[in-house]
Amino acid sequence: MHEMSLCEGIVDLIAEEARRHGFARVKSVMVDVGVLGHVDPQALAFGFDVVSRGTVAEGARLVIEQIPGAGWCMDCAKTVPLAERFGACPECGQHHVQMTAGDELKVRELEVE
Template sequence: MHEMSLMESVIDIVCETARKNGASRVKSVRLDVGVLSHVDPEALLFCYEAVRHGTIADGAELEINRIAGEGWCLDCGKTVPLQERFGACPECGRHRVQMTAGDELKIRDMEVI
């Protein structure tokens, strides 16, 4: 389960950033997770419960925002929704679509005290 190592990295970044900014506790964390990122939000939540204990993020709420897949078709020049990686353009049917959203995993923001 790669979600465990991903969440360990998220907690490390959150705690380090909070400490660098003089915070003593993290109250909440918001993540953006793309639907095409191959990351399971339920597994992230499970791992979050395990890795936050004993850190300044212990007790912090986690919110996961799902980001839809989107791409730019090089053939028809349109921004189109993507349902799968390397999928065909729903407008022209060709496979020259540059993914522009939906594969991210990033910390959107966090609340600290």
């Protein structure tokens, strides 16, 4: 389950921010997860609970915002929704689509004490 290693990265990032800004506890962590990024939100939540034990993030609430897939169609010259990686443009059916959203994993916000 690669979500565990992703959680380790999130907790490491939080620990670095705690050192930099001097907070002692994290109440909540808001994370953006792209729907095309092959990250299971339930596995991410489970992994976060396990990996955050004994850290400033222990007991923090993990809020996951799922970001829909989108891409720029080079044939239509517009942004279109994407339901799958390397999918065809839903407007013209061509496969000249550059993904612009839906693959991210980003810590957007921390609520700290």
